[in-house]
Amino acid sequence: MKHARIAYQGLAQEAIVTEAGIQLNDGRFVNKDEVVWLPPVEPKTIFTLGLNYADHAKELSFSATQKEPLIFFKGPNTLIGHNAQTMRPSDVTFMHYECELAVIIAREANQVSKEAAYDYVKGYTIANDYALRDYLENYYRPNLRVKNRDGCTPIGPWFVDKEDVKDPMNLTLRTYVNGKKTQEGTTADMLLGIPELIEFLSGFMTLHPGDIILTGTPKGSVDTKIGDEVVTEIEGIGRLVNTIVGENTFQTN
């Protein structure tokens, strides 16, 4: 089943997305054009993987043989729903998308073995983890100025129950900029897969229900310009649409 959070007629609420349309909790069906898509979950902690695909690590000229996974956190200010806008500041010369499989945690997870890891998964969604590379600095890299900006992480449109995704470690990811395919890869190429990531993280800290792990992106990250429509797509989950806008849209300066 596909679970969404939407705003409809002045109320933020949960909904189910079906072939027949969007079904609200009270049973009513509404049209997708009538709703505002919100991030499908409200996590306490957002984990993000850097360099978790060997080909992307190479693209960014890093050695793929790191001792430990590169992990950083994001704040709740970063999440924004489907069909929304993300701002590209005027001084930025390189802002790229990152299509990522996002894993949603089902229950409190501490000291979980990789064999048991999927018992702790609720479902999957799509995240687009934009990076504004001009702001990269070599301290706690990637620093928050690059990765923790308001609305810089579109997520959704919904999450899909774990039971409906047969093999999450074998899904095709694709990104389209203005309809042209610019990125294609498969979750089979992750350096650390979902079970390994849950084992690693829960080995030294506790994960909570609703927490999200963004599992990294394969190669094919290209610069996106103001006005570009960026569609990140994952097989069996859906398509997440975002549009890049400039500072004028946000009426700054």
Next chain:
Amino acid sequence: MQTVYLKQSGVHPFKEARVDLENDTIVIAGKTYVKKDISYDIPVNGTVYGTLLNYRGAYQKLEKSMYEPPYQAPPKAPILYIKPVNTFASAGSTIALPEGVFELEIGAALGVVIGRTATKVTTSEALSYVEGYTIVNDVSIPHDSVYRPAIKEKARDGFCPIGPWIVACDSINNPNDLQLRVKINGELKQENTTKNLIRSVEELIADVTAFMTLTKGDVLLVGVPENAPLAREDDMVQIEIDKIGTLENQVISEKAFIGGRI
């Protein structure tokens, strides 16, 4: 007397109280209590953002290496990190010493608690976005490199004691002139002052909200002074900040922590 906001364990709403720091007494709803007789809960519920290298001494210690790999250049914008919710702990709770680790770094931090949504705030109006100030123990497993996010070293359960309360903004004239002290088992181990901040509280709020929004209940740590004291198993750690109070927590072994001595 300072106006404080606090959360008592097992009681839902936040309370406003008056604290007498000299006599360790607290007045809640007209009744006077001894400070230690109250059980304090974590007084914040937002995101905790830490700031790296914002004390002059801490910056100077790394300065020589800043032109060499992996750093290549000194930092330009504030370098932040997130202490996630699993790290939050209350005043009086215990800090678990992980197995195989013998010492923990005690990061004495002034926590600036945000009172309303702050985006692109100027320095002159920055303090009007502050609800108040609290004490935060930014605990870490000692590590030298600050090139990659130190998740395993800084994000363990209970590695961010906060409290015991928030002192209202009005009770503190100048957050950039507060003395802070760390005592371990009663012995003074560190003394510093927020006079040594590179970015003042106002400048930090301005420079951070230039690229991200802080919302009510978020906490911005102004930084941790150089030469963070080290604490070992069973050590009693106190962080005192002028005009705010004392945050006390004990380090215990991870096994005891899991065993329920919380």
